[in-house]
Amino acid sequence: MRIPCPYCGERDAHEFVYRGDAAPQRPDGAEANEAAFADYVYPRANVAGAMHEHWYHAQGCRTWIVVERDTRSHAIAGATLAREAKR
Amino acid sequence: MRYSIFSLVREALSGHRGWGPAWRDAQPKPAYDVVIVGGGGHGLATAHYLAKVFGITNVAVVEKGWIGGGNAGRNTTIIRSNYLLPGNIPFYELSMQLWEGLEQDLNYNAMVSQRGVLNLCHSDAQRDAYERRGNAMRLHGVDAELLDEEGVRRHAPFLNFDNARFPIKGGLLQRRGGTARHDAVNWGYARAASDRGVDIIQNCEVTGFLRGPDGAVIGVETTRGTIRAGKVALAVAGNSSRVAAMAGLRLPIESHVLQAFVSEGLKPIIPGVITFGAGHFYISQSDKGGLVFGGDIDGYNSYAQRGNLPVVEDVCEGGMALMPMIGRARLLRSWGGIMDMTMDGSPIIDHAPVPGLYLNAGWCYGGFKATPASGWCFAHLIARDAPHPAAAAYRLDRFASGRVIDEKGMGAQANLH
Numbered sequence A: 001m002r003i004p005c006p007y008c009g010e011r012d013a014h015e016f017v018y019r020g021d022a023a024p025q026r027p028d029g030a031e032a033n034e035a036a037f038a039d040y041v042y043p044r045a046n047v048a049g050a051m052h053e054h055w056y057h058a059q060g061c062r063t064w065i066v067v068e069r070d071t072r073s074h075a076i077a078g079a080t081l082a083r084e085a086k087r
Numbered sequence B: 001m002r003y004s005i006f007s008l009v010r011e012a013l014s015g016h017r018g019w020g021p022a023w024r025d026a027q028p029k030p031a032y033d034v035v036i037v038g039g040g041g042h043g044l045a046t047a048h049y050l051a052k053v054f055g056i057t058n059v060a061v062v063e064k065g066w067i068g069g070g071n072a073g074r075n076t077t078i079i080r081s082n083y084l085l086p087g088n089i090p091f092y093e094l095s096m097q098l099w100e101g102l103e104q105d106l107n108y109n110a111m112v113s114q115r116g117v118l119n120l121c122h123s124d125a126q127r128d129a130y131e132r133r134g135n136a137m138r139l140h141g142v143d144a145e146l147l148d149e150e151g152v153r154r155h156a157p158f159l160n161f162d163n164a165r166f167p168i169k170g171g172l173l174q175r176r177g178g179t180a181r182h183d184a185v186n187w188g189y190a191r192a193a194s195d196r197g198v199d200i201i202q203n204c205e206v207t208g209f210l211r212g213p214d215g216a217v218i219g220v221e222t223t224r225g226t227i228r229a230g231k232v233a234l235a236v237a238g239n240s241s242r243v244a245a246m247a248g249l250r251l252p253i254e255s256h257v258l259q260a261f262v263s264e265g266l267k268p269i270i271p272g273v274i275t276f277g278a279g280h281f282y283i284s285q286s287d288k289g290g291l292v293f294g295g296d297i298d299g300y301n302s303y304a305q306r307g308n309l310p311v312v313e314d315v316c317e318g319g320m321a322l323m324p325m326i327g328r329a330r331l332l333r334s335w336g337g338i339m340d341m342t343m344d345g346s347p348i349i350d351h352a353p354v355p356g357l358y359l360n361a362g363w364c365y366g367g368f369k370a371t372p373a374s375g376w377c378f379a380h381l382i383a384r385d386a387p388h389p390a391a392a393a394y395r396l397d398r399f400a401s402g403r404v405i406d407e408k409g410m411g412a413q414a415n416l417h
């Protein structure tokens, strides 16, 4: 698998650390109840198909990126910087 | 036909023409008391114990491919009960005891071989951790032995003891651990269940659930038609999230790929199972002589049943660090399977939050050794609607209630367990 880092270009997946599904949103700490936090921390959609996910370019530019990847084929459709990704 | 020395002699003398198929290839009936989804080891074991222990024989196992085509036929066949946490030890020890009587129970040679599982330690801290684990095991009546360096040298003299970075300081040995022949386990359970009347239906994919007016699950939609059921039980391992999603559920599970490797056949060299403590690498030797080894999951979500090269490299580096002689063996095959990784690394055997639906999932990379106890406890849950005491901790609501069973102490990230 080669991941197209927006800064560094296409790099081997070996250089990256995987975090997982980019969809879950951390609830507002002051407002949220336990159930909202449990829902953020544990259940996952675990899709078979296109997924947006967080990778960290640890051995490169050290930025977090959002990669679109198909979990059935490992085909990668693209990547954006996490801070610029649509939420 | 009962397998015995007499049937073997009879067949040998008559040219082996009398062996029938080991199980009936059944066609789906319109309705069953229990439909088990997934014909891996866990689904087949559940069917066997439902029929044998709980007397429920109007049962179907529906499998989308062929039985044992999933992880049940892809694993590295290690069985052990060297767990640390109270929620886990009794369950895996129950499984070990069932392994010990499995072949007599099934009248099938599952090649259960208790050649020992040795976990190596490379530092004082790691030895302390293994000592603690060994003590926890012994307090639960499980066998555990702490070996010093000399003990390990006697057990496996070929290891790289004087590795400058990761010298071998000792190890925790469970002599009752070992391996079993994975395919034979599946076939043995299938044959025993089929003999008691269970229908094993292959090439039959569940595509949806039939719901009653109150929302309860009352059957399954399949590629071979609708099948009604008193109870529907899921044992689909790596596909748990996909199948549960058809009932509107989101599980605390991510699917990840795990790879395994086998070398050309060699003369006997590896005693039992050996795990490297300073990297992720473990190895055993099959009865055919192949070195069977593996390491970490690849680490990203996957349903592809194949992995990538970084982990191949990592596993081989671990092997070279532990036993440099492995570098001369040629690799024969490698493959991957899809693991249902939970957020705490422990499984789920529980009612689903939908009436009529039962859940067996989250086996991570260690569900083969669990096959007998998983089947037994799941059958207990289905038949009695109450958890088996040995599996009572494997609740689905433990994540929300904070009662997670984090054997490795990794936190809520599936790919770290």
Ligand SMILES: Cc1cc2nc3c(=O)[nH]c(=O)nc-3n(C[C@H](O)[C@H](O)[C@H](O)COP(=O)(O)OP(=O)(O)OC[C@H]3O[C@@H](n4cnc5c(N)ncnc54)[C@H](O)[C@@H]3O)c2cc1C
Binding pocket: B037, B038, B039, B040, B041, B042, B043, B062, B063, B064, B065, B066, B067, B068, B069, B070, B071, B072, B073, B074, B075, B076, B077, B078, B079, B204, B205, B206, B207, B235, B236, B237, B238, B239, B243, B258, B259, B260, B294, B335, B336, B337, B338, B339, B363, B364, B365, B366, B367, B368, B369, B370
């Ligand atoms: C490479 C590798 C090495 C491993 N090594 C070990 C080991 O050494 N020791 C150990 O204890 N464990 C090990 N494991 C883990 C172990 O194999 C699994 O945890 C265990 O096999 C899972 O249970 P199962 O046998 O029921 O799964 P599976 O055999 O995967 O059964 C699930 C079945 O469900 C079917 N299915 C899925 N969706 C549907 C549907 N919609 N309709 C109908 N059927 C469906 C699948 O086709 C599959 O046959 C390893 C796994 C892998 C991949």
Ligand SMILES: [Zn+2]
Binding pocket: A005, A006, A007, A008, A009, A057, A060, A061, A062, A063
């Ligand atoms: Zn980069």
